[in-house]
Structure formats: structure tokens, C-alpha cells
Amino acid sequence: MDGISTNTLLIILGVLVFVSAFFSSSETGMMSLNKYKLRHMSQSGDKTAQKVSQMLDRPDRLIGLILIGNNLVNIAASSIATVICLRLFGDYGVAVATFGLTIVLLIFAEVTPKTLAAYFPEKIAFPASYVLRALMVPFYPFVWGLNLVTNGVLKLFRINLDNREDSLTHEELKTVVNEAGALIPRRHQDMLLSVLDLENVTVDDIMVPRNEIAGIDINDDWKDIVKQLTHGTHTRILLYRDTVDDAVGFVHSRDVLRLLSKTQFSKETLLRAVREIYFVPEGTPLNVQLLKFQRNKIRIGLVVDEYGDIQGLITLEDILEEIVGDFTTTMDLPTSNTVKQNDGSFLVDASSNIRDLNKQFKWKLPEDGPRTLNGLILEHLEDIPNPNVCFRLAGYPMEVLDVKENMVKQVKVMASEYRKPRKSA
Structure with missing residues (x-):
């Protein structure tokens, strides 16, 4: 390098520091990308996002390329800095180059570009992907050899790189929803969290206790039964004999209106309109029961314990209220406990x-x-x-x-x- 002037070497050193900053920011930017947002952009047809996603599918190759380039640049910068400092400071040039270049690289090639990339990963990673893809062609043999050695070392420690966890856990998904901020309205966040919590809530937690079940004793006087049917506020009415334990079935108010329009309306015709009772085992998670209601096209059931005794009543509306919050489906006056x-x-x-x-x-x-x-x-x-x-x-x-x-x-x-x-x- 004796034939190269000091000014030229300083320019080359500045370029090498800039290239080092590029590799450092590219690494941080690529690794800081929101992979779910990136996946959404890729599926939406964003070409750059698709290229970046392909590169991140093999992070070992991407990291290998970046580190090869970064280390080559840093070593070259160290050599040039040493030559410059030897010319300027004589025997003290090695020490000056070591400490001086360390400070320069930390500030301008490491901390500053990496901080910038961590805050704005897309603005750094997307443009850098074009350069990195181009560099992958000439450096591929070196990257392949480096990955062969490093992956072999990892296998010695029984680390399987094929078992990467890309899916979110239940609790992680709740954290994502909570931290969505203004992207998702608070009301919608509550609904999403309620859906995620359905598996942690059972029918026992939201059922109407048996002592609060509103029903009609079929053994009552017929006039009293008709009065209860015509003044009832529920769409589906439970019929029983003497006690709820001897439940007969549910009758729909629509069927009652149809029977009332006929001249012959009696207990016998009412009992013929009774629908079969759907029983729900206690302890059933709400997400499971919601699917069962949907699969069986049923909206109401009686919760029973392991001995078959009735513990309460559960409806589809009760489960939906766990998701969307309370809403009024009857003509009951609003009350507060x-x-x-x-x-x-x-x-x-x-x-x-x-x-x-x-x-x-x-x-x-x-x-x-x-x-x-x-x-x-x-x-x-x-x-x-x-x-x-x-x-x-x-x-x-x-x-x-x-x-x-x-x-x-x-x-x-x-x-x-x-x-x-x-x-x-």
C-alpha cells in the first residue's frame, strides 16, 4: 500500500465503514421484521416482501452471507486503519488504530445503524434485500461451506434446526391482541380476548342455576299453565312435572302461538309440541359447547352432573354474551344486582x-x-x-x-x- 496516498486510504476506510454499517443494519433489520406482517404482505402480492420472506426461510444462509461480508469489510478496515496510523503516529500507530477504529466501528457501523434498523426494520431490510440477493450469487460457495460447518457443530449439540416454532401460543396471541393499540378498537380487542378465553370457561360458570330456572309445572291447573305461556318472556320454556328434576322438555313460543290459534288446545297437544331435552355435561368448556350447539343445531340445554342430576340451564345466547358482552334478548326490565x-x-x-x-x-x-x-x-x-x-x-x-x-x-x-x-x- 506504499503507492497509495494517505488521503486515498482514508476514503477507502470511510467506504469500508459505510459497507460495514450496511451489513450490520441489514442483519438487524431482517431479524427485526414482523414475520406475520411480512407474511401478510407476501400473500397480498408484495414482490419485495416475497423476496425477503424467501431469504428468511433460510436464516442460516442469510446470516452466513451477512457475517462473511461484515467480517471481510471489518478486517480490511482494520488493516487500512493500521497503515494510516503507522504513517501518522509511527510506532504508536497500532494502538491508535486499534482503539480509534473500535470506537468508529461501534458508533458508525454497529450501534447507530442497528438502532436505526431496529426502529425501522422494513425501511432498512426491504432495500437491503436487493443487494444481499445479488451478493448471494458470488458468495454462495463460501456461505454453503460455512453453513455446512456451523450446522454440523449444532448437530453435535443435538440441536435440530428443522423444528423451528413459528406459531404463536395461546398466551402470546393474547399479548398480540392486547398490544394492538389503535390498530384494533378496544371493543374488538375485548371480543377477541373473550374468544381466546372460551376454553378456560366452562358451562358451570355461566349457566342459570337450577333454583333460578324459569319453567312451567305441567301438573298445574290448565288455566295457570295457559297464563304462564301467554305471559312468559322466554322464547323457549321448560316443562316439568312437580320438580325440575323430572323435566319433560322445552316448548318454543312459536309452537305455543300456533297451538293457541287452534280451537283445541290442551295439555295433550302441548306435550306433543315438546322438543327433546339436550343435556350438557358439567365442566364442558365453552368453546366445545359452542361447536356442539352449532353441530346439533340446538340453542339450549340442561347442565347435568356425573349422577345425571340437573345443575342448571345453558343457552347459545349465554355463550355469545361471553364474547360480545351483555345484550337484551327478552322483554325483562333491566335490573342490577x-x-x-x-x-x-x-x-x-x-x-x-x-x-x-x-x-x-x-x-x-x-x-x-x-x-x-x-x-x-x-x-x-x-x-x-x-x-x-x-x-x-x-x-x-x-x-x-x-x-x-x-x-x-x-x-x-x-x-x-x-x-x-x-x-x-
Whole structure:
């Protein structure tokens, strides 16, 4: 290099640093691309995205090409920097070149370009893909040989590169939805998260308990039955004999109207219009039950335990409300089981479902045990409390206001004074 002037060497060094910055930013940009967005762009016909996607299908080749180019450039830059510094600083030139070039490469060829590529991966990776594809042709033998050695080393450690995990887990998908921000409206995010959570919720969590099932005793007086049929607010009505355990079947209000239009309307004709009961095993996940409803073209069923005893009633609308939120499908007047007081406390109907309370008020009551607040209180106290008994449950101060028929009817909850429960030693 004695025949090359120092100014020329400085220009060559600057070009090498720039090329090193290109390789560094290309590596970070390629690896920082959102692979799902890239896949969508590829499927939409974006030619550049398709080329980048093809390159990322073999990351070992891409990384091998980039590192070969980067190391060649950095080594050449180191040699030229040494020659320049020897000319300028004599015997101290080697030390000056080592420290000086390290600082220059870190700032201008590593940290700055990689930071830029991490923030704007598409703007860096897409243009760089054209250059990298062109370089792959002359460097392919070197890349192939390098990959042969490196993949062999990885196999010695029993690392199989063919088993790459490209799919998102259930929890990772929920994180993606949560972090979508303004790309997905908050309402739509809640619906998507509810769909993902269906497998974690069972029919027991949302069913109408058996003591709240609205039905008609077929053994009642006929006039009372007709009155209940004509004034009922439900589309499907359960018929039973004496108790819900002896259920006869469901009758649709449409069939009732058709029978009422006829002159001969009796218990016999009503029973002939009864539809067969669909039974649902308790503990069935909602995502499974939703598919069963769809497959069997059924919208309502009775939940039974392992002994065949009826535990509650589940409808298709109940599952849909878990996804889209509450909506009104009947003529019932709107009611509320919870009333907020001026002091920030809540008067809560103890028969309220714990999951509903947690969803509505963002509370953190435990959901892995009893399903109602009454059941949770009885489990916590291990006794049926008297009115005015105060206690703290799961971090929430509570006061029992009303107890009837061996059940807590109403509770005052001081949600504003929630404290995280301490873990026992």
C-alpha cells in the first residue's frame, strides 16, 4: 500500500465503514421484521416482501452471507486503519488504530445503524434485500461451506434446526391482541380476548342455576299453565312435572302461538309440541359447547352432573354474551344486582356470579372455587354468618347485611379498600 496516498486510504476506510454499517443494519433489520406482517404482505402480492420472506426461510444462509461480508469489510478496515496510523503516529500507530477504529466501528457501523434498523426494520431490510440477493450469487460457495460447518457443530449439540416454532401460543396471541393499540378498537380487542378465553370457561360458570330456572309445572291447573305461556318472556320454556328434576322438555313460543290459534288446545297437544331435552355435561368448556350447539343445531340445554342430576340451564345466547358482552334478548326490565353507594362501597346481591362481578368492576375475587359470592363467603367463614358480621375476603372488606334461608342475601363490599392478600409462609 506504499503507492497509495494517505488521503486515498482514508476514503477507502470511510467506504469500508459505510459497507460495514450496511451489513450490520441489514442483519438487524431482517431479524427485526414482523414475520406475520411480512407474511401478510407476501400473500397480498408484495414482490419485495416475497423476496425477503424467501431469504428468511433460510436464516442460516442469510446470516452466513451477512457475517462473511461484515467480517471481510471489518478486517480490511482494520488493516487500512493500521497503515494510516503507522504513517501518522509511527510506532504508536497500532494502538491508535486499534482503539480509534473500535470506537468508529461501534458508533458508525454497529450501534447507530442497528438502532436505526431496529426502529425501522422494513425501511432498512426491504432495500437491503436487493443487494444481499445479488451478493448471494458470488458468495454462495463460501456461505454453503460455512453453513455446512456451523450446522454440523449444532448437530453435535443435538440441536435440530428443522423444528423451528413459528406459531404463536395461546398466551402470546393474547399479548398480540392486547398490544394492538389503535390498530384494533378496544371493543374488538375485548371480543377477541373473550374468544381466546372460551376454553378456560366452562358451562358451570355461566349457566342459570337450577333454583333460578324459569319453567312451567305441567301438573298445574290448565288455566295457570295457559297464563304462564301467554305471559312468559322466554322464547323457549321448560316443562316439568312437580320438580325440575323430572323435566319433560322445552316448548318454543312459536309452537305455543300456533297451538293457541287452534280451537283445541290442551295439555295433550302441548306435550306433543315438546322438543327433546339436550343435556350438557358439567365442566364442558365453552368453546366445545359452542361447536356442539352449532353441530346439533340446538340453542339450549340442561347442565347435568356425573349422577345425571340437573345443575342448571345453558343457552347459545349465554355463550355469545361471553364474547360480545351483555345484550337484551327478552322483554325483562333491566335490573342490577349491585348498587354503588356514595362512600364508594357496593351493595351486592350475594347470589351474583363472581366472574360477572370481576368482569364488571375489575375486582379480583377468586374464581377457582364457588361461583357465587354467597358460596365464596360461606367457604371463607366456614359457617353461615349473622347479619352485621364484618370480615376481609381476598383483600376486600365486606359486611353481611342480610341472611335468609341459610343463605347470605346481601353484602356490602368496600372495593376501594382492596389490599393484596398476603401469602402464607
